[in-house]
Amino acid sequence: MKYLSLIVLVLSLVSCQLKPSDSVGSVDAPKVQFSLSAASLGIFRDSAQKLVIEVSEDNEGEIGGLLETSSFPLEEDGQYEVTGVSIGPKWFSISLRDSQESILASGSVRYVVGLGLQTLPEVVLTPTEPITLPLNLSLAVELNGFPSGPSADEPALREESLAIFQQYSCIACHNSSFPQGALDMESYPFLSSFRTEFSDIVNEVVKRINDDVRPMPPSGPRLNEDELSIVASWQEALFGAPEILLVDLVLNGQELRLEEVDGAFRLPSDQTIDVLAGDSLVLGIRVSTQAGVLLADRSLTETVGLDGTVSAALAIDYEEPVIVIPITIGE
Numbered sequence: 662m663k664y665l666s667l668i669v670l671v672l673s674l675v676s677c678q679l680k681p682s683d684s685v686g687s688v689d690a691p692k693v694q695f696s697l698s699a700a701s702l703g704i705f706r707d708s709a710q711k712l713v714i715e716v717s718e719d720n721e722g723e724i725g726g727l728l729e730t731s732s733f734p735l736e737e738d739g740q741y742e743v744t745g746v747s748i749g750p751k752w753f754s755i756s757l758r759d760s761q762e763s764i765l766a767s768g769s770v771r772y773v774v775g776l777g778l779q780t781l782p783e784v785v786l787t788p789t790e791p792i793t794l795p796l797n798l799s800l801a802v803e804l805n806g807f808p809s810g811p812s813a814d815e816p817a818l819r820e821e822s823l824a825i826f827q828q829y830s831c832i833a834c835h836n837s838s839f840p841q842g843a844l845d846m847e848s849y850p851f852l853s854s855f856r857t858e859f860s861d862i863v864n865e866v867v868k869r870i871n872d873d874v875r876p877m878p879p880s881g882p883r884l885n886e887d888e889l890s891i892v893a894s895w896q897e898a899l900f901g902a903p904e905i906l907l908v909d910l911v912l913n914g915q916e917l918r919l920e921e922v923d924g925a926f927r928l929p930s931d932q933t934i935d936v937l938a939g940d941s942l943v944l945g946i947r948v949s950t951q952a953g954v955l956l957a958d959r960s961l962t963e964t965v966g967l968d969g970t971v972s973a974a975l976a977i978d979y980e981e982p983v984i985v986i987p988i989t990i991g992e
């Protein structure tokens with residue numbers, strides 16, 4: 662009897678040590694963190710009482726059987742932690758509930774659980790009932806690789822270049838009424854039907870006035886060295902780092918110019934656009950320099966937060982203009 666209890670004691674010690682949570686150690690056991698700031702609760706700041714995180718099996722990319730449910734009172738710091746989840750792909754469904762357990766907003770994300778402390782990616786919470794809110798847009802625009810340099814002489818160089826184009830009859834053949842080669846050089850910045858990026862057009866112009874096989878103008882005298890260098894300087898000045906950006910937003914067919922506040926572009930203070938919380942918005946964004954050079958024309962798909970916030974970022978990479986310095990000038 663004495664021996665038996667000793668064996669039981671030894672066995673229980675051994676089995677104790679083999680319990681996965683102990684053998685893996687608290688450092689490596691999966692712990693999945695989720696953060697939801699109080700500010701982002703928006704319209705549910707007062708009604709929401711708890712946050713429920715349900716972990717389900719991953720059924721070939723679909724939500725499978727429910728594995729466990731954790732319920733948390735809403736925390737001021739917005740940090741929630743789920744422990745005891747096994748490693749591998751899982752679905753995490755997050756819901757905000759009121760005191761009656763009614764789901765106010767919910768969303769889910771597939772996440773492959775590994776060892777140790779991990780953070781769930783942001784989960785888009787969609788309200789159960791549609792909620793209309795004023796859009797609070799913040800758009801960061803980043804210019805990558807733009808050469809710095811004075812572009813203050815751009816307007817003067819543009820005037821000189823346009824005078825040269827006039828003199829060499831470019832505008833006579835490339836005007837708004839009869840844009841030969843689909844190139845309209847009459848409206849600045851050469852709004853062409855076949856190109857969206859202004860840099861492409863200017864690069865093409867510089868290429869063709871330097872092209873000995875297919876020159877522009879197609880016949881008659883060609884630009885002399887001074888004139889070619891003025892156009893090349895204009896091209897350079899155009900693509901120097903723009904100091905002031907103009908950012909236009911096109912949303913649901915409405916177009917408006919954004920205002921720069923503390924480095925981010927926002928809706929003008931006298932403008933409100935109503936959106937649905939949790940909805941996905943397609944923002945048409947056009948970024949141009951003050952001189953009217955279009956730097957980017959993109960559409961971004963963003964999700965509206967529960968407080969109407971949309972934070973978007975747009976990075977624009979500099980494209981090297983093609984500057985050709987001719988060796989001989991044909992007549």
Ligand code: HEC
Nearest residue numbers: 826829830831834841842844865866869870875877878879
């Ligand atoms: C007599 C009429 C005429 C004049 C003058 C003329 N062009 Fe053209 N241009 C054309 C035609 C036609 C085409 C289309 C065929 C081709 O690409 O060669 C063309 C094509 C071009 C293109 C290529 C457009 C494309 O498809 O990308 C550029 C750039 C261009 N011209 C610039 C100029 C410039 C700059 C001048 C003045 C220095 C000029 N052209 C003067 C008739 C003219």
